[in-house]
Amino acid sequence: MKPRVLAVDDDERNLSLLSAKLEREGYEVTSARNGIEALAKVRQNPPDLILMDVMMPQMDGYEALRQLKSREETRYIPVIMLTGRTEIEDKVLGFEVGAEDYINKPYSLQEVAARVKSLLRMRALQTRLRDTEKMAALGGMVDGIAHEIRNPLTAIGGMARRLFEGETDPQHKEYAQWIIKSVERLERMLQRIDEYKRILSSTLAPGDINKVIGGAVKEIEELIEVKGKDIKVLKLLMPDPPVVKLDYGNFKSALYNILQNSVEAIDNKGEIRVETLPSPDSVLVIRITDTGGGISPDEIRKIFNPFQSSKFEGAGLGLTITYRIVIDHGGDIEVESKKGEGTTVTIKLHPVPAR
Numbered sequence: 001m002k003p004r005v006l007a008v009d010d011d012e013r014n015l016s017l018l019s020a021k022l023e024r025e026g027y028e029v030t031s032a033r034n035g036i037e038a039l040a041k042v043r044q045n046p047p048d049l050i051l052m053d054v055m056m057p058q059m060d061g062y063e064a065l066r067q068l069k070s071r072e073e074t075r076y077i078p079v080i081m082l083t084g085r086t087e088i089e090d091k092v093l094g095f096e097v098g099a100e101d102y103i104n105k106p107y108s109l110q111e112v113a114a115r116v117k118s119l120l121r122m123r124a125l126q127t128r129l130r131d132t133e134k135m136a137a138l139g140g141m142v143d144g145i146a147h148e149i150r151n152p153l154t155a156i157g158g159m160a161r162r163l164f165e166g167e168t169d170p171q172h173k174e175y176a177q178w179i180i181k182s183v184e185r186l187e188r189m190l191q192r193i194d195e196y197k198r199i200l201s202s203t204l205a206p207g208d209i210n211k212v213i214g215g216a217v218k219e220i221e222e223l224i225e226v227k228g229k230d231i232k233v234l235k236l237l238m239p240d241p242p243v244v245k246l247d248y249g250n251f252k253s254a255l256y257n258i259l260q261n262s263v264e265a266i267d268n269k270g271e272i273r274v275e276t277l278p279s280p281d282s283v284l285v286i287r288i289t290d291t292g293g294g295i296s297p298d299e300i301r302k303i304f305n306p307f308q309s310s311k312f313e314g315a316g317l318g319l320t321i322t323y324r325i326v327i328d329h330g331g332d333i334e335v336e337s338k339k340g341e342g343t344t345v346t347i348k349l350h351p352v353p354a355r
């Protein structure tokens, strides 16, 4: 989307030269002929930046500026004042009322365009910084809540287990079982929140993909054992795969989360295949195929979204985490599936160029 600039000047010629220049520079320009019109235009459609002449009939630039800066909705729109009066007091007045910049007439269009560009860039950086700070504050709060929940949850789970063991009434046993399952679900959510925090930064170094796959498969075989399922994991790996840049721990988590979904999708007996394949454009392809229950097209569309889960115990964050890790590795990930037949997850990674 083009940045929107509102140019305000009572001089038609100035206005059209300014508009034409800014349009050539890639901005969407609207114009106003005095302060009153400018305020109305801002209310209708707030611009990203305002260029404001000072001497105008009806309402001058300073009054319009004062009104803009006194309202919360318009206070953060940067304003550059354009004036023919060069007295120092005017500049001071402009800055006091809150103009972000000041350009003397006669000005060069080139200079105006350059200042517009730099002010918009600064504003974009400030917005990004504010968003990052907001996210960090939110992240801190989520962390705090997760921390506070952990201990009471452990207590609830422990007590429910004791009740379950000591209980003889089948109905009460079932109630205790429900509490235990619900606690396990919340504990999985807390683990995922921890994991999400851990993987937020990937440190990449040239690495051997077969080693990472080997690590993830070993861990998943332990899970299969714990779950008591009859699942065969087949590794079909290229002997000399191209070297890719990896964060070993994070990429192993990404693969583990995919494999964990496969294990959970297979009712009791089945097969998971992990392959590495070369491709014509020399991209490294990692393919994980299972013979599980599959996914409907409707679910596939939302599969990487946070908290999308079809499982009672699922946090719906496994693939959100995987997606983030793959993107941080400069790769792509794709899921194909047929309900009742199985699922294939394909990751593509770009190899380190040969010297």
Ligand SMILES: Nc1ncnc2c1ncn2[C@@H]1O[C@H](COP(=O)(O)OP(=O)(O)OP(=O)(O)O)[C@@H](O)[C@H]1O
Pocket: 188, 192, 257, 261, 262, 265, 290, 292, 293, 294, 295, 299, 303, 308, 309, 310, 311, 313, 314, 315, 316, 317, 318, 319, 320, 343
């Ligand atoms: N191999 C698969 N076979 C069938 N369904 C799958 C498969 N992989 C993912 N899904 C579907 O996608 C959903 C989202 O997966 P994701 O791993 O993000 O969350 P989850 O497994 O539900 O919870 P968790 O955060 O604990 O991993 C799952 O709930 C499941 O419905």
Ligand SMILES: [Mg+2]
Pocket: 257, 260, 261, 314, 317, 318, 319
């Ligand atoms: Mg999962």
